Amino acid sequence: xxxxxxxxxxxxxxxxxxxxxxxxxxxxxxxxxxxxxxxxxxxxxxxxxxxxxxxxxxxxxxxxxxxxxxxxxxxxxxxxxxxxxxxxxxxxxxxxxxxxxxxxxxxxxxxxxxxxxxxxxxxxxxxxxxxxxxxxxxxxxxxxxxxxxxxxxxxxxxxxxxxxxxxxxxxxxxxxxxxxxxxxxxxxxxxxxxxxxxxxxxxxxxxxxxxxxxxxxxxxxxxxxxxxxxxxxxxxxxxxxxxxxxxxxxxxxxxxxxxxxxxxxxxxxxxxxxxxxxxxxxxxxxxxxxxxxxxxxxxxxxxxxxxxxxxxxxxxxxxxxxxxxxxxxxxxxxxxxxxxxxxxxxxxxxxxxxxxxxxxxxxxxxxxxxxxxxxxxxxxxxxxxxxxxxxxxxxxxxxxxxxxxxxxxxxxxxxxxxxxxxxxxxxxxxxxxxxxxxxxxxxxxxxxxxxxxxxxxxxxxxxxxxxxxxxxxxxxxxxxxxxxxxxxxxxxxxxxxxxxxxxxxxxxxxxxxxxxxxxxxxxxxxxxxxxxxxxxxxxxxxxxxxxxxxxxxxxxxxxxxxxxxxxxxxxxxxxxxxxxxxxxxxxxxxxxxxxxxxxxxxxxxxxxxxxxxxxxxxxxxxxxxxxxxxxxxxxxx
Ligand code: PRX
Numbered sequence: 001x002x003x004x005x006x007x008x009x010x011x012x013x014x015x016x017x018x019x020x021x022x023x024x025x026x027x028x029x030x031x032x033x034x035x036x037x038x039x040x041x042x043x044x045x046x047x048x049x050x051x052x053x054x055x056x057x058x059x060x061x062x063x064x065x066x067x068x069x070x071x072x073x074x075x076x077x078x079x080x081x082x083x084x085x086x087x088x089x090x091x092x093x094x095x096x097x098x099x100x101x102x103x104x105x106x107x108x109x110x111x112x113x114x115x116x117x118x119x120x121x122x123x124x125x126x127x128x129x130x131x132x133x134x135x136x137x138x139x140x141x142x143x144x145x146x147x148x149x150x151x152x153x154x155x156x157x158x159x160x161x162x163x164x165x166x167x168x169x170x171x172x173x174x175x176x177x178x179x180x181x182x183x184x185x186x187x188x189x190x191x192x193x194x195x196x197x198x199x200x201x202x203x204x205x206x207x208x209x210x211x212x213x214x215x216x217x218x219x220x221x222x223x224x225x226x227x228x229x230x231x232x233x234x235x236x237x238x239x240x241x242x243x244x245x246x247x248x249x250x251x252x253x254x255x256x257x258x259x260x261x262x263x264x265x266x267x268x269x270x271x272x273x274x275x276x277x278x279x280x281x282x283x284x285x286x287x288x289x290x291x292x293x294x295x296x297x298x299x300x301x302x303x304x305x306x307x308x309x310x311x312x313x314x315x316x317x318x319x320x321x322x323x324x325x326x327x328x329x330x331x332x333x334x335x336x337x338x339x340x341x342x343x344x345x346x347x348x349x350x351x352x353x354x355x356x357x358x359x360x361x362x363x364x365x366x367x368x369x370x371x372x373x374x375x376x377x378x379x380x381x382x383x384x385x386x387x388x389x390x391x392x393x394x395x396x397x398x399x400x401x402x403x404x405x406x407x408x409x410x411x412x413x414x415x416x417x418x419x420x421x422x423x424x425x426x427x428x429x430x431x432x433x434x435x436x437x438x439x440x441x442x443x444x445x446x447x448x449x450x451x452x453x454x455x456x457x458x459x460x461x462x463x464x465x466x467x468x469x470x471x472x473x474x475x476x477x478x479x480x481x482x483x484x485x486x487x488x489x490x491x492x493x494x495x496x497x498x499x500x501x502x503x504x505x506x507x508x509x510x511x512x513x514x515x516x517x518x519x520x521x522x523x524x525x526x527x528x529x530x531x532x533x534x535x536x537x538x539x540x541x542x543x544x545x546x547x548x549x550x551x552x553x554x555x556x557x558x559x560x561x562x563x564x565x566x567x568x569x570x571x572x573x574x575x576x577x578x579x580x581x582x583x584x585x586x587x588x589x590x591x592x593x594x595x596x597x598x599x600x601x602x603x604x605x606x607x608x609x610x611x612x613x614x615x616x617x618x619x620x621x622x623x624x625x626x627x628x629x630x631x632x633x634x635x636x637x
Contacts, residue, residue, distance in 0.1 A: 008416060025044040038238045042059070047455040059265050060241070061241060072097060079335075081132055082313065082314045085318060087317050099133075103133050103137050103140060108234050115167050120165060123293075124170070124184060125150060125293070128317065130172070135147065139245060140237065146249070150292070154187045155579035159256065161195040164465065181210050188202070201220060203219075204220065241263060242462075255517065257520070258464045258467075262461060270402065276411050279370065280338075280411045287306035287313050288328075288337040290341065291373075296398070325354065339370065345544055351383055372394070372397060391410065400460060401460045403459050421498040433451070445493075449490065450486075509548060511545065511548060514583050516584050525575065531553070533552070535603050536549070537612060538609060552592070594631060596629050
């Protein structure tokens with residue numbers, strides 16, 4: 001496999017990659033120099049208990065120190081955090097020195113509430129500077145943060161509170177979307193009420209957007225504490241490289257989200273290496289990732305990656321087309337952004353706008369646009385590269401890996417890209433395409449399951465929070481004959497070693513780059529009193545990549561007329577909105593009498609999806625009731 005990419009590389013990428021696979025310990029020992037170690041590690045890698053991999057055993061470091069303190073001498077008065085909000089029309093720039101102080105204040109607040117090393121802090125916040133302070137403050141004192149996307153509602157939040165058991169929750173009165181305030185506090189209060197575990201303290205940033213109720217003794221005001229602790233000095237807590245830095249929940253096959261658990265040292269090194277070899281990060285320049293801190297891209301490339309590399313990072317609260325479709329490019333011009341990172345969906349949204357916005361601003365500082373999170377189609381890729389005249393770098397990875405698995409590593413070598421392909425394996429990732437049944441490598445251009453040989457490189461998940469068994473079972477047990485990490489994606493590798501990703505093998509769908517589990521949505525819809533059974537599938541959508549579509553069977557056998565169906569559909573959407581959040585709301589809910597299932601009762605989601613997309617549903621010999629698919633077809637028509 002390593003052989004196959006050769007003729008596309010002038011040797012530079014190939015040599016680096018080969019070394020990383022042949023001699024991972026040597027390779028990663030060298031990369032470790034990219035960060036500060038308070039105490040050197042004794043062992044680069046302990047993989048004595050596969051599939052677990054402990055990187056940099058015995059070493060001591062700290063993510064916050066590497067992201068902030070380390071740069072004070074050289075970059076103290078240079079921008080570190082650039083907050084731009086087109087929601088509340090605000091712009092604030094924090095230098096590394098100012099960020100250092102704000103983080104210490106936030107750390108002092110957490111300490112005042114009794115937070116110690118290893119305690120969890122849940123962060124449920126919009127894209128505001130205090131969210132960054134809170135994350136870095138946790139990292140500083142060794143608390144484990146768990147950021148929950150602000151678009152999630154009370155059920156999603158409650159299950160995460162229950163699982164992470166945070167001592168403190170940091171939140172805000174509201175987020176804002178398209179200029180409209182979206183209240184957070186009532187959802188948070190409801191989630192806490194729902195959860196059997198109760199956090200001791202809630203730290204509230206009051207943006208003055210939505211009035212909220214305060215629970216005496218539990219809720220604290222961020223601004224008041226900030227005043228009180230304005231000059232706080234909180235030293236860095238040195239952590240074992242293998243200590244846990246954070247938990248980030250993600251969807252999978254079951255309705256119960258998994259807490260992806262990450263370490264400290266391996267993550268710091270992996271991000272530093274990715275900034276250098278993939279993102280072409282340069283100290284003193286500006287990085288702009290348009291994601292949200294609630295997602296893995298936000299963790300790795302809004303907060304830790306750019307700051308570790310000594311770059312200023314843009315935290316943007318707003319939409320890509322408001323006040324107009326020029327906003328990103330204006331930010332690029334105003335803050336001399338050198339690296340822009342976004343998702344294909346957002347680009348497809350821009351494509352529908354006036355192209356004049358793309359030539360209105362000076363983009364000379366920009367080196368490349370990185371896109372990840374979902375397949376990048378050729379038309380979108382072609383369009384945006386033509387419009388901005390910059391390289392477009394597709395990169396493929398997951399919450400679990402924390403940083404790219406496949407990409408053209410332009411910081412190593414400007415290898416040619418191929419339309420529709422995220423490129424070749426990134427150093428450290430021994431990626432393969434395996435036959436689903438035999439676990440043998442597929443032939444060139446043959447479809448199979450994308451898998452990675454263990455040990456995974458630094459930065460990847462350590463385990464599932466509180467559930468080692470689930471980690472092994474979920475990620476390392478797809479094949480009976482051998483233990484490899486399955487990414488749950490279908491893919492092919494071509495004759496030049498380039499990979500193409502063809503979608504998930506499990507029940508995860510990807511809506512506008514947001515990863516959602518169909519099981520979670522089904523469970524939510526099932527809680528509507530009229531619903532007996534439901535199937536949710538992802539259906540291809542021109543802008544969002546996929547949208548969720550639901551097929552429900554009602555408890556009552558009476559037929560529903562069109563008006564009743566409309567009312568029920570709206571009610572069901574409301575249920576999903578209030579439990580999971582609008583991100584998970586299905587685009588349509590159709591009512592049927594029977595769902596396509598196998599004789600053993602397994603929902604044939606993939607066949608439903610195929611019918612919805614006008615494709616052949618495949619082998620239907622195991623279907624229990626052949627009329628079920630006809631009902632799906634009729635409903636869609
Ligand atoms: O199916 C793949 C898809 O997104 C999944 C991971 O989603 P998430 O955990 O949210 O992490 C996103 C990190 C960027 C993958 O299993 N995916 C991600 N990037 C790509 C992609 N599919 C195709 N092309 C990509 N570049």
